[in-house]
Amino acid sequence: MRKAAREFEIVREFRPEGIVRLQKISCGQCGANDEHRVSHDKPMPFDAVAHVFRRRGWLIGSSPRHDLCPGCVLARHPRKSREPETPMQKEPTSAPPSPSEQPPRVMGREDRQIIFARLSDVYLGERVGYGTGWNDERVARDLNCPRKWVEDVREEFFGPIRADQSPEIIEITGRLAAVEESASQAMAVITGIEAAASGTARLLEENKGALAGLQKELASIRASVAKITGRPT
Numbered sequence: 001m002r003k004a005a006r007e008f009e010i011v012r013e014f015r016p017e018g019i020v021r022l023q024k025i026s027c028g029q030c031g032a033n034d035e036h037r038v039s040h041d042k043p044m045p046f047d048a049v050a051h052v053f054r055r056r057g058w059l060i061g062s063s064p065r066h067d068l069c070p071g072c073v074l075a076r077h078p079r080k081s082r083e084p085e086t087p088m089q090k091e092p093t094s095a096p097p098s099p100s101e102q103p104p105r106v107m108g109r110e111d112r113q114i115i116f117a118r119l120s121d122v123y124l125g126e127r128v129g130y131g132t133g134w135n136d137e138r139v140a141r142d143l144n145c146p147r148k149w150v151e152d153v154r155e156e157f158f159g160p161i162r163a164d165q166s167p168e169i170i171e172i173t174g175r176l177a178a179v180e181e182s183a184s185q186a187m188a189v190i191t192g193i194e195a196a197a198s199g200t201a202r203l204l205e206e207n208k209g210a211l212a213g214l215q216k217e218l219a220s221i222r223a224s225v226a227k228i229t230g231r232p233t
């Protein structure tokens with residue numbers, strides 16, 4: 001939502017070899033991504049980058065929403081490109097080396113700037129903490145940098161993480177929601193059976209048994225949440 005004229009903005013990301021500058025495109029249909037590396041902060045002109053992506057099979061639309069990846073272009077016009085004329089263009093971007101191959105790097109000033117910029121977008125303040133779905137882990141994954149870096153920058157500039165946004169709590173509340181959902185489904189079944197009443201005593205007992213089990217699990221998860229957050233859920 002920045003400007004009307006199209007431009008592939010420079011994005012800085014961490015890669016095993018260091019910080020890279022990329023002009024990225026993503027498919028308006030399936031979300032697939034591709035990228036063009038540049039060596040300076042000055043973006044390559046739109047037409048030049050568009051040309052690079054077109055050669056790789058992308059369709060450049062009138063707006064980012066209308067860009068189509070080679071896969072979706074093929075799906076849309078299957079006949080047109082049945083025989084690949086230039087197979088070498090289809091070569092996918094090489095897979096990044098595994099994290100274990102990454103040399104440990106010390107966080108530099110530019111690293112901090114990048115993490116700071118991303119946190120500014122997704123960390124809503126000390127009282128609220130991260131926006132929905134965000135946490136240190138996800139920011140680190142998103143930027144492809146060590147989680148410790150994110151933690152350090154977040155601590156330094158934004159403040160501590162809220163107890164209920166710690167990875168343990170996020171995981172446990174996810175389980176809580178799932179069990180609550182199952183419990184309410186069992187409850188609905190019971191209500192239905194009870195309404196029907198006759199001849200279903202056995203079914204009723206089975207579902208009550210299932211509900212009892214779920215409620216027990218619920219109580220134990222709630223207890224662990226309370227233990228971690230120090231307050232009842």
Ligand SMILES: [Zn+2]
Pocket residue numbers: 027028029030031032068069070071072073
């Ligand atoms: Zn696509």
